[in-house]
Every structure is written in structure tokens, then in C-alpha cells.
Amino acid sequence: xxxxxxxxxxxxxxxxxxxxxxxxxxxxxxxxxxxxxxxxxxxxxxxxxxxxxxxxxxxxxxxxxxxxxxxxxxxxxxxxxxxxxxxxxxxxxxxxxxxxxxxxxxxxxxxxxxxx
Amino acid sequence: xxxxxxxxxxxxxxxxxxxxxxxxxxxxxxxxxxxxxxxxxxxxxxxxxxxxxxxxxxxxxxxxxxxxxxxxxxxxxxxxxxxxxxxxxxxxxxxxxxxxxxxxxxx
Numbered sequence: 001x002x003x004x005x006x007x008x009x010x011x012x013x014x015x016x017x018x019x020x021x022x023x024x025x026x027x028x029x030x031x032x033x034x035x036x037x038x039x040x041x042x043x044x045x046x047x048x049x050x051x052x053x054x055x056x057x058x059x060x061x062x063x064x065x066x067x068x069x070x071x072x073x074x075x076x077x078x079x080x081x082x083x084x085x086x087x088x089x090x091x092x093x094x095x096x097x098x099x100x101x102x103x104x105x106x107x108x109x110x111x112x113x114x115x116x
Numbered sequence: 117x118x119x120x121x122x123x124x125x126x127x128x129x130x131x132x133x134x135x136x137x138x139x140x141x142x143x144x145x146x147x148x149x150x151x152x153x154x155x156x157x158x159x160x161x162x163x164x165x166x167x168x169x170x171x172x173x174x175x176x177x178x179x180x181x182x183x184x185x186x187x188x189x190x191x192x193x194x195x196x197x198x199x200x201x202x203x204x205x206x207x208x209x210x211x212x213x214x215x216x217x218x219x220x221x222x223x
Contacts, residue, residue: 045152046214103152106159108159
């Protein structure tokens with residue numbers, strides 16, 4: 001069965017960096033584009049970024065463009081989100097998600113807290 | 117960017133009630149709309165895609181309708197397991213955006 005497991009969250013100071021990982025299993029990872037979605041505490045869902053199946057195309061939300069980088073290693077079945085110049089506004093649970101058409105499988109999420 | 121607006125933000129209902137949630141898009145998205153259910157502390161779960169197509173395994177009491185800019189999610193007979201927050205999301209073009217959510221509470 002499809003499994004997505006995020007890791008790498010934690011507490012980080014404003015202005016610092018953090019890299020999230022999402023390890024996939026149960027499907028042919030290299031055949032699917034992958035997404036990151038986040039949810040600030042007590043707030044709604046915000047789409048963050050998408051990467052094509054081969055990593056050649058990437059699209060970002062305006063709120064993270066230029067600071068976050070989505071990437072993947074198909075040999076390791078792993079999706080990444082490099083987050084630089086973090087601000088308190090980036091505090092959220094970060095989910096990776098796999099689409100068939102839309103987001104039909106989600107990981108459990110990893111919490112990122114940006115605080116001094 | 118396409119903005120998605122849900123109403124109401126909170127809905128109080130009883131078991132057995134028929135419940136309807138509305139989602140409006142700031143421009144036409146054809147039928148490129150999904151609905152998700154999220155319970156506290158859990159990841160969202162896909163309920164409906166392409167406005168009216170039920171995801172495999174989702175109970176038949178859930179249904180979706182609409183096209184263009186106005187959409188609805190209906191729960192025909194609310195069950196105890198249905199108390200949760202519901203989100204609409206368009207996927208017409210990037211950036212994908214979600215509605216702000218509708219919390220369905222016990223009356």
C-alpha cells in the first residue's frame with residue numbers, strides 16, 4: 001500500500017534553513033509528480049510546491065518562491081523540501097502528497113516551528 | 117491566482133441531518149474541483165474529485181455537484197464519523213488553492 005513518511009521537522013530560528021524529506025513506498029515513485037502542502041497551527045491548508053515525475057519542472061506558491069526548493073531523488077524514492085530564510089510565517093505542519101489526479105495520498109506531516 | 121471561498125465557516129448539525137457546504141471560485145474552473153475531509157491532528161482525506169466523482173471507499177452519503185464557479189458538497193445523512201473540517205481545492209492551474217475550510221460541529 002502507498003506510504004509517505006515525512007521527516008526533518010523541528011524548531012529553527014528565523015533566518016535559518018531546514019530540509020524536509022518524504023520517503024515513499026508502495027508505488028512507482030518515479031512515475032508521479034509530488035506535492036508539498038502546509039498547514040499553520042489552527043489554520044487552513046496551503047499548497048506549497050509541486051515537482052514533476054523526473055524533477056524537470058517545479059512550481060511554487062508565491063509565499064515561498066525564491067526561498068524554498070523542491071527536489072527529488074528517484075533512486076531513493078525520496079522527495080525533499082529545502083527551506084531557506086525561514087520566517088515565523090512558515091511555522092506549520094508540512095505534508096507531502098501524491099496525486100493520481102488530485103491529492104489522494106498524504107503523509108502524516110512533520111511540524112516545523114520557526115521561533116527565536 | 118484563483119481564490120476559493122467556502123461557506124459557511126462553521127456549521128452545527130445533528131446526526132441524520134442533510135448538510136450542504138458551498139465553495140465558490142473567483143473565476144471559472146470548469147469541474148476541476150476536489151473536496152477533502154480533515155479530522156483533528158490527521159492528514160486530509162480525498163472525498164471527491166472532478167466536482168462530482170466519489171473517491172473509492174468514500175461512503176455514498178457524500179456527493180458533490182457544480183461547475184464553473186459554484187460547487188456544493190452534500191452529506192445526505194450526517195453520521196458521527198463525519199464531524200470534521202471540509203476543504204475544497206481547485207486544480208485548474210497552478211497555484212492550486214484551497215478554501216478556508218468548513219467545520220462541521222455537533223449541534
